[in-house]
């Protein structure tokens with residue numbers, strides 16, 4: 296392996312420490328950042344994610360309010376809960392864990408969240424502000440990717456960046472962030488032609504596809520920085536493993552720096568959620584001294 300490993304666990308720990316320090320400062324002034332977490336149903340993966348989020352919130356001094364609801368909960372009931380949380384002065388961030396059960400209109404539920412409490416950054420108002428280059432709450436995963444990318448490449452201006460994937464929660468906001476950081480950005484998707492050629496001319500590759508080892512190391516420009524967002528569960532030698540969207544073994548022979556899976560982007564997502572929550576609390580008082588990525 297020749298590539299430098301970008302350590303997401305260590306970066307997430309550093310960010311959590313910054314969050315905890317700022318939370319303590321705020322608490323001393325009587326402002327305790329509060330995060331409401333809404334979990335509907337009993338999906339095991341969602342339960343694990345929510346458990347990690349509330350545990351880390353607690354560890355950093357953020358107060359959390361858990362709302363666990365049965366899988367039979369309907370759209371209107373959820374919207375009514377969200378509206379109550381919108382007006383609760385102790386709640387600065389609202390997180391509705393996705394996916395919601397079949398039959399629930401998740402767009403309507405997410406649209407009901409007050410954009411100032413939308414710590415996931417999924418609301419159309421925040422997506423629009425991000426696109427306009429205004430102060431927005433940015434989705435946690437792309438924000439985490441940006442922090443990791445800067446560790447490996449402090450100056451992004453003028454770099455050619457390829458984002459593979461165009462989802463609203465990862466690909467599109469990632470491309471906007473890179474554009475804001477003066478990269479020349481290409482967005483690829485399932486209909487893109489000649490992906491290997493695009494990879495070969497990119498200084499930065501962010502892979503958010505959801506297909507195990509879809510990106511071969513041989514496609515990469517030598518020295519490129521690779522951020523692998525993918526979380527794919529596969530069975531290797533009879534054992535269940537999590538792998539990324541990039542073929543790590545071949546990519547790490549060619550890239551300049553690369554995030555591992557697990558231990559790369561994943562840990563950053565929750566740390567960025569905590570940062571967004573603290574920033575929502577600061578904004579609720581009209582403050583501008585936000586934590587910056």
Ligand code: NDP
Pocket residue numbers: 436459460461462463464465466483484485486487490503504505506509524525526527560561564
């Ligand atoms: P989506 O399924 O919403 O989007 C996947 C994107 O990849 C789509 O835009 C799709 O194109 C594109 N795509 C699919 N196949 C190809 C291909 N062969 N070549 C190029 N592009 C392709 O996924 P998400 O954005 O939600 O997530 C992507 C990955 O990131 C998943 O593995 C997910 O588990 C992971 N993830 C990890 C997080 C973390 O915390 N680390 C958080 C969120 C997601 P098209 O639009 O044309 O269909």
